[in-house]
């Protein structure tokens with residue numbers, strides 16, 4: 475296994491981390507996968523309060539096999555369930571009990587939406603609460619996970635003295651969400667970076683459009699699309715560890731094998747060119763040829779143009795229901811229908827996309843019923859304006 479050093483605290487973290495969101499139904503199989511991962515050198519396990527039965531199963535397996543001290547545990551606080559003083563205490567107590575642990579090594583605010591949500595949490599004195607838990611040694615490192623766009627990410631980086639953060643990052647999303655610019659901004663701030671969705675929910679492994687798959691079928695050396703995609707993420711020296719939601723022992727062994735020698739800078743310029751080609755072909759199979767470069771931003775009417783287009787493109791690549799949910803959640807107050815067709819963005823787009831026209835299409839497709847009531851419900855639940 476390859477280990478990377480957390481420059482903030484000296485932890486040696488395995489380059490491959492076990493993402494515990496999608497454990498299979500079979501407890502015995504899950505136990506074998508976790509033990510195989512530990513034997514293979516994986517020492518970072520990431521769960522969350524809202525992953526069904528994940529904390530409890532992970533805690534029980536580690537305790538029964540006396541492996542708690544062999545691993546670093548990461549867990550997440552759902553901010554939308556923190557509505558008043560005392561809520562975070564209750565959630566943390568439940569997490570520690572489920573995990574059968576006395577402390578959590580890496581603790582994240584789960585899918586922190588942006589500055590508005592952070593301000594709400596600040597009003598509830600959550601930063602002070604987190605600092606107290608850290609002082610007591612119950613939480614060792616405090617960070618956040620993030621799925622929004624770069625304009626929301628950059629202010630969050632400055633919001634408090636974080637110990638680390640977690641982003642979605644893969645070769646297709648190099649310029650989507652916070653993207654490469656977000657990775658570089660976090661690294662410039664000295665923040666260790668955990669990466670989620672290296673395979674974009676498995677789509678870069680098994681859901682590629684045929685022309686993009688052919689790039690990897692003809693590449694040398696022969697590697698699966700998943701291996702190429704993982705190697706691309708590990709290529710980045712800014713990355714501390716990469717989460718993979720593994721659900722077979724074979725997958726655990728295969729990913730551990732790849733992680734062993736996927737060092738920063740290990741891909742050649744010729745190999746990196748293959749990713750550019752694969753990305754182009756995936757984009758060709760998508761609805762709007764937006765590269766997520768952000769040149770069109772900011773929009774004076776607050777439309778998050780790249781986010782609208784990337785989520786719209788996901789409709790072709792990902793589960794429709796989850797994509798629509800992600801749009802409601804991520805677009806927040808930056809949805810396509812806010813476009814007033816002022817045309818200011820047009821002159822900045824290197825892809826010459828007719829942005830207002832295509833946003834109209836996005837709004838037509840993504841914001842039809844039940845968009846409005848679903849959005850109102852989610853925002854009420856999250857206590858956003």
Ligand code: SF4
Pocket residue numbers: 772773774775776777779812813814815816817818819820829830833
């Ligand atoms: S045309 Fe629409 S998206 Fe472009 S800047 Fe104007 S309001 Fe924003």
Ligand code: SF4
Pocket residue numbers: 763764765766767768769770771779780783822823824825826827829
């Ligand atoms: S400038 Fe064009 S390609 Fe770049 S993010 Fe905006 S719409 Fe996409």
